[in-house]
Amino acid sequence: MNRKLTLLLVAAIATLLPAVAVADVMITGQISLENKHHHTAFEFQPGPNYAAANATNSIGWMPDVLGGEMGTLDLQGSYYVQTSMINVIDLNITISNALAPSSFMGLYLNVSSSNFPVGTEMVISTSTITFAVLIGTAITHYVGTPISVDGSSLATVVAVDLSENPHLLITNFSPAQTFYIGFVLPPGYYAGSSALLTGQFVALS
16 A cells, blocks of 8 residues: 555544543444346445554444455544544446446445434545545535436545435446545544445446
């Protein structure tokens, strides 16, 4: 891993009380897989900044070795600070069959059963994320229609609020493409918060 990418990875922005002790709390999000399209696969794995963020106990990724799910993602926030993480998880799409009609496929990412606090953001981008982009990207609120993520543009950045149980639809992805994921955890008490993230390929008409 390029060590230069690990220099400034997790920003903890103090919001209250310089003399008050900070207590870490745990967020657990579960990621599982449903793959419905032949010769096409997607996977989540640690991103380029995962190791440095993990060293601060802000994030943990545990693949499911039994194969029932993709794995479990643990995020740690704090009661008194905002935690911002960039490029900590990669979403990799691979189309092994050159004849697969990628232009007519989409990947649904659906968040359900969420009890995250309002303002808990997940940001997904077609290019590596900077802190300016992470903080500066407005949330696209989920109102019942899947939120579009255009894989064909290197400028695509979409932020969603996990508390809204958003559904995302990724389209126009290439046969081998990586999407970069970051998180913004607002100050607050997160113990017991969780969500289920599932994915499914669909044929678009």
